[in-house]
Amino acid sequence: MAYNLKFEKDIGDTIKKYPFLKITRDDKESYLKGILDINDNKKYLGSYSIEIKGSRKYPYEFPITYEVGGDIPAEPDFHKYNDNSLCIDIRASEILKCHSGMTVSTYIETELIPYFANQIYRKLTGHYVNEYKHGRDGIRQFYCRLFSTNDIRLWKKCVQHAFSHIDKERNELCYCGSGLKYKKCHLLTDEKLILIGKEQILNDLLIL
Numbered sequence: 001m002a003y004n005l006k007f008e009k010d011i012g013d014t015i016k017k018y019p020f021l022k023i024t025r026d027d028k029e030s031y032l033k034g035i036l037d038i039n040d041n042k043k044y045l046g047s048y049s050i051e052i053k054g055s056r057k058y059p060y061e062f063p064i065t066y067e068v069g070g071d072i073p074a075e076p077d078f079h080k081y082n083d084n085s086l087c088i089d090i091r092a093s094e095i096l097k098c099h100s101g102m103t104v105s106t107y108i109e110t111e112l113i114p115y116f117a118n119q120i121y122r123k124l125t126g127h128y129v130n131e132y133k134h135g136r137d138g139i140r141q142f143y144c145r146l147f148s149t150n151d152i153r154l155w156k157k158c159v160q161h162a163f164s165h166i167d168k169e170r171n172e173l174c175y176c177g178s179g180l181k182y183k184k185c186h187l188l189t190d191e192k193l194i195l196i197g198k199e200q201i202l203n204d205l206l207i208l
Protein backbone atom coordinates (compact mmCIF):
# COMPACT_ATOMS: atom_id res chain seq x y z
CA MET A 1 0.00 0.00 0.00
CA ALA A 2 1.23 3.46 -0.85
CA TYR A 3 2.65 5.68 1.83
CA ASN A 4 -0.13 7.77 3.27
CA LEU A 5 0.96 10.75 5.34
CA LYS A 6 -2.42 11.36 6.93
CA PHE A 7 -2.62 7.71 8.01
CA GLU A 8 0.88 7.88 9.53
CA LYS A 9 -0.16 10.91 11.57
CA ASP A 10 -3.47 9.40 12.66
CA ILE A 11 -2.00 6.13 13.93
CA GLY A 12 0.28 8.20 16.15
CA ASP A 13 -2.83 9.71 17.77
CA THR A 14 -4.61 6.36 17.91
CA ILE A 15 -2.03 4.56 20.08
CA LYS A 16 -2.56 7.13 22.84
CA LYS A 17 -6.16 5.98 23.04
CA TYR A 18 -5.61 2.26 22.41
CA PRO A 19 -2.51 1.24 24.39
CA PHE A 20 -2.56 -2.38 23.18
CA LEU A 21 -2.08 -1.26 19.58
CA LYS A 22 1.49 -0.49 18.55
CA ILE A 23 2.96 1.09 15.46
CA THR A 24 4.83 -1.45 13.39
CA ARG A 25 6.99 -0.65 10.38
CA ASP A 26 8.01 -2.82 7.49
CA ASP A 27 9.91 -1.65 4.42
CA LYS A 28 6.73 -0.38 2.76
CA GLU A 29 4.62 1.25 5.41
CA SER A 30 3.73 1.84 9.03
CA TYR A 31 0.64 0.20 10.42
CA LEU A 32 -1.06 -0.65 13.70
CA LYS A 33 -0.71 -4.10 15.18
CA GLY A 34 -1.94 -5.52 18.46
CA ILE A 35 -4.95 -6.39 20.54
CA LEU A 36 -8.28 -4.61 20.47
CA ASP A 37 -10.47 -5.15 23.53
CA ILE A 38 -14.19 -5.05 22.96
CA ASN A 39 -16.25 -3.62 25.81
CA ASP A 40 -19.93 -2.89 26.05
CA ASN A 41 -20.76 -0.37 28.77
CA LYS A 42 -17.47 -1.21 30.49
CA LYS A 43 -18.34 -4.91 30.40
CA TYR A 44 -15.50 -6.86 28.80
CA LEU A 45 -16.70 -9.00 25.90
CA GLY A 46 -13.52 -10.24 24.27
CA SER A 47 -10.33 -9.38 22.38
CA TYR A 48 -9.15 -9.62 18.80
CA SER A 49 -5.67 -9.66 17.36
CA ILE A 50 -5.62 -7.18 14.49
CA GLU A 51 -3.57 -5.14 12.04
CA ILE A 52 -4.86 -1.84 10.67
CA LYS A 53 -3.25 -0.62 7.47
CA GLY A 54 -3.69 2.51 5.39
CA SER A 55 -5.82 2.41 2.28
CA ARG A 56 -5.18 4.27 -0.95
CA LYS A 57 -7.83 6.95 -0.50
CA TYR A 58 -7.68 7.22 3.29
CA PRO A 59 -9.18 9.31 4.97
CA TYR A 60 -11.89 9.27 2.28
CA GLU A 61 -12.21 5.54 2.65
CA PHE A 62 -11.78 3.25 5.67
CA PRO A 63 -8.36 1.90 6.59
CA ILE A 64 -8.11 -1.87 6.08
CA THR A 65 -8.31 -4.13 9.14
CA TYR A 66 -7.01 -7.70 9.20
CA GLU A 67 -8.13 -10.09 11.95
CA VAL A 68 -4.99 -12.17 12.29
CA GLY A 69 -5.79 -14.24 15.40
CA GLY A 70 -8.05 -16.60 13.45
CA ASP A 71 -11.01 -16.09 15.78
CA ILE A 72 -13.30 -15.30 12.87
CA PRO A 73 -13.54 -17.77 9.97
CA ALA A 74 -12.31 -16.20 6.73
CA GLU A 75 -15.60 -16.72 4.92
CA PRO A 76 -17.97 -14.31 3.20
CA ASP A 77 -20.79 -15.36 5.53
CA PHE A 78 -18.70 -14.09 8.46
CA HIS A 79 -17.86 -10.79 6.74
CA LYS A 80 -14.20 -11.66 6.46
CA TYR A 81 -12.24 -12.21 3.25
CA ASN A 82 -9.70 -14.97 2.79
CA ASP A 83 -6.77 -12.53 3.06
CA ASN A 84 -8.04 -11.94 6.66
CA SER A 85 -9.32 -8.44 5.85
CA LEU A 86 -12.72 -7.53 7.21
CA CYS A 87 -15.81 -6.68 5.23
CA ILE A 88 -17.03 -3.73 7.26
CA ASP A 89 -19.52 -2.08 4.93
CA ILE A 90 -20.46 -1.79 1.28
CA ARG A 91 -18.52 0.73 -0.75
CA ALA A 92 -21.21 3.37 -1.32
CA SER A 93 -22.07 3.51 2.37
CA GLU A 94 -18.39 3.80 3.24
CA ILE A 95 -17.97 6.76 0.86
CA LEU A 96 -20.89 8.55 2.55
CA LYS A 97 -19.48 7.94 6.03
CA CYS A 98 -16.04 9.23 4.99
CA HIS A 99 -17.13 12.17 2.88
CA SER A 100 -15.77 14.75 5.28
CA GLY A 101 -12.79 12.63 6.29
CA MET A 102 -12.34 9.86 8.85
CA THR A 103 -9.68 9.27 11.48
CA VAL A 104 -8.36 5.88 12.55
CA SER A 105 -9.72 6.45 16.08
CA THR A 106 -13.20 7.33 14.81
CA TYR A 107 -13.12 4.33 12.52
CA ILE A 108 -12.22 2.00 15.43
CA GLU A 109 -14.95 3.47 17.58
CA THR A 110 -17.80 3.67 15.11
CA GLU A 111 -17.04 0.77 12.76
CA LEU A 112 -14.53 -1.72 14.11
CA ILE A 113 -15.73 -2.16 17.70
CA PRO A 114 -19.39 -2.55 16.62
CA TYR A 115 -18.21 -5.04 13.99
CA PHE A 116 -16.41 -7.17 16.61
CA ALA A 117 -19.23 -6.79 19.15
CA ASN A 118 -21.53 -8.16 16.47
CA GLN A 119 -19.15 -11.10 15.91
CA ILE A 120 -19.13 -11.86 19.64
CA TYR A 121 -22.90 -11.73 19.68
CA ARG A 122 -23.01 -14.19 16.82
CA LYS A 123 -20.64 -16.55 18.63
CA LEU A 124 -22.99 -16.58 21.60
CA THR A 125 -26.32 -16.73 19.81
CA GLY A 126 -25.62 -18.06 16.31
CA HIS A 127 -26.77 -14.90 14.57
CA TYR A 128 -25.82 -11.23 14.27
CA VAL A 129 -27.66 -8.62 16.30
CA ASN A 130 -27.80 -6.32 13.29
CA GLU A 131 -27.56 -8.55 10.28
CA TYR A 132 -26.22 -6.19 7.73
CA LYS A 133 -26.00 -7.81 4.39
CA HIS A 134 -23.06 -7.54 2.06
CA GLY A 135 -22.33 -8.30 -1.56
CA ARG A 136 -25.30 -7.88 -3.91
CA ASP A 137 -27.96 -8.18 -1.22
CA GLY A 138 -26.22 -5.56 0.89
CA ILE A 139 -25.96 -3.18 -2.05
CA ARG A 140 -29.63 -3.64 -2.88
CA GLN A 141 -30.62 -3.06 0.75
CA PHE A 142 -28.48 0.08 0.91
CA TYR A 143 -29.99 1.61 -2.23
CA CYS A 144 -33.58 0.69 -1.27
CA ARG A 145 -33.02 2.73 1.88
CA LEU A 146 -31.23 5.57 0.08
CA PHE A 147 -33.85 5.91 -2.65
CA SER A 148 -36.67 5.33 -0.12
CA THR A 149 -38.29 2.87 -2.50
CA ASN A 150 -38.02 -0.68 -3.90
CA ASP A 151 -39.22 0.54 -7.30
CA ILE A 152 -36.21 0.29 -9.60
CA ARG A 153 -37.77 2.63 -12.18
CA LEU A 154 -37.78 5.33 -9.56
CA TRP A 155 -34.09 4.63 -8.80
CA LYS A 156 -33.24 5.59 -12.38
CA LYS A 157 -35.28 8.76 -12.02
CA CYS A 158 -33.40 9.67 -8.83
CA VAL A 159 -29.99 9.12 -10.42
CA GLN A 160 -30.97 11.07 -13.53
CA HIS A 161 -32.25 13.89 -11.42
CA ALA A 162 -29.28 14.02 -9.06
CA PHE A 163 -26.79 14.29 -11.92
CA SER A 164 -28.85 16.36 -14.34
CA HIS A 165 -27.62 19.74 -13.05
CA ILE A 166 -31.21 20.96 -13.05
CA ASP A 167 -31.69 23.19 -10.07
CA LYS A 168 -34.93 22.03 -8.63
CA GLU A 169 -36.68 24.54 -6.43
CA ARG A 170 -36.73 23.25 -2.89
CA ASN A 171 -40.39 24.15 -2.53
CA GLU A 172 -41.55 22.53 -5.77
CA LEU A 173 -43.19 19.12 -5.74
CA CYS A 174 -40.71 16.24 -5.75
CA TYR A 175 -40.00 14.49 -9.04
CA CYS A 176 -40.86 11.10 -7.55
CA GLY A 177 -44.57 11.90 -7.57
CA SER A 178 -45.08 11.59 -3.83
CA GLY A 179 -46.86 14.94 -3.68
CA LEU A 180 -44.38 16.19 -1.08
CA LYS A 181 -42.16 19.20 -1.50
CA TYR A 182 -38.77 18.32 -2.93
CA LYS A 183 -36.95 19.58 0.18
CA LYS A 184 -39.00 17.21 2.35
CA CYS A 185 -38.66 14.26 -0.01
CA HIS A 186 -35.74 13.35 -2.28
CA LEU A 187 -33.46 16.37 -1.76
CA LEU A 188 -31.38 14.51 0.81
CA THR A 189 -31.22 11.43 -1.43
CA ASP A 190 -29.90 13.55 -4.29
CA GLU A 191 -27.26 15.12 -2.07
CA LYS A 192 -26.05 11.69 -0.97
CA LEU A 193 -26.01 10.39 -4.53
CA ILE A 194 -23.75 13.25 -5.54
CA LEU A 195 -21.38 12.45 -2.66
CA ILE A 196 -21.20 8.78 -3.64
CA GLY A 197 -20.51 9.74 -7.25
CA LYS A 198 -22.06 8.65 -10.51
CA GLU A 199 -19.42 6.06 -11.38
CA GLN A 200 -19.80 4.14 -8.12
CA ILE A 201 -23.59 4.23 -8.33
CA LEU A 202 -23.71 3.02 -11.94
CA ASN A 203 -21.26 0.21 -11.10
CA ASP A 204 -23.40 -0.85 -8.15
CA LEU A 205 -26.68 -0.72 -10.04
CA LEU A 206 -25.19 -2.69 -12.90
CA ILE A 207 -24.59 -5.78 -10.74
CA LEU A 208 -28.06 -5.78 -9.13
Ligand SMILES: [Zn+2]
Pocket (backbone or CB within 6 Å): 174, 175, 176, 177, 178, 185, 186
Ligand atom coordinates in the same frame (compact mmCIF):
# COMPACT_ATOMS: atom_id res chain seq x y z
ZN1 LIG B 1 -39.47 12.31 -3.67
